[in-house]
Amino acid sequence: MSxxxxxxxxxxxxxxATVFRVDTxxxxxxxxxDQIAVVNLNKDEIRPHGxxxxxxEDEAAIRAWMSERKTLLAMREIDDIHRAIDHLNQTAQWxxxxASQDQLEAVTDALLLAMHDLRTVLVRKKADRLSGR
Incomplete structure (x- = not known):
C-alpha cells in the first residue's frame, strides 16, 4: 500500500488546501x-507551515495541484451553470x-426578481462583448 x-x-x-507531506x-x-503549508487559491499564495x-519538490507538487484544482473548479462552475439552465426549464414546466396557486404565490416574486437581475446582467455583458469593451 505504501x-x-x-x-x-x-x-x-x-x-x-492544507498541504501535508506523506511519510510511510x-x-x-x-x-x-506532516503539515507543511497552507494554500490560498484566490491569492495564488503558498504559506509554509510554522x-x-x-x-x-514540495513547491512543484503544490503548484501542480493548484493548477489542477483551478481547472477542476472552473469545470464545476460551468457545470453548475448548465444545471441552473436545466433547473430553470424544470421550474417552467412545474x-x-x-404548481398550485399557493405555491406560485410563494415563489413568483422571488423568481421574477432573480430572473430580471440575471437578464439585466446577461444583456449588459453581451452588449459589452458586441461593442468590444
Missing amino acids: GDLPKHYFRIRDNG ENRQRRIDM ERELNA AQAR
Whole structure:
C-alpha cells in the first residue's frame, strides 16, 4: 500500500488546501502526515507551515495541484451553470403543469426578481462583448 501513496496530501478547505507531506518510511510502518503549508487559491499564495521551508519538490507538487484544482473548479462552475439552465426549464414546466396557486404565490416574486437581475446582467455583458469593451 505504501508504494501507491502520493508524497503529498491536500486537505481541501475554503479557497485552497492544507498541504501535508506523506511519510510511510518509518519504524512503525504507519502513515504519518506532516503539515507543511497552507494554500490560498484566490491569492495564488503558498504559506509554509510554522518554521518549515519547502523544498523544490514540495513547491512543484503544490503548484501542480493548484493548477489542477483551478481547472477542476472552473469545470464545476460551468457545470453548475448548465444545471441552473436545466433547473430553470424544470421550474417552467412545474409552474405550467403542476404548481398550485399557493405555491406560485410563494415563489413568483422571488423568481421574477432573480430572473430580471440575471437578464439585466446577461444583456449588459453581451452588449459589452458586441461593442468590444
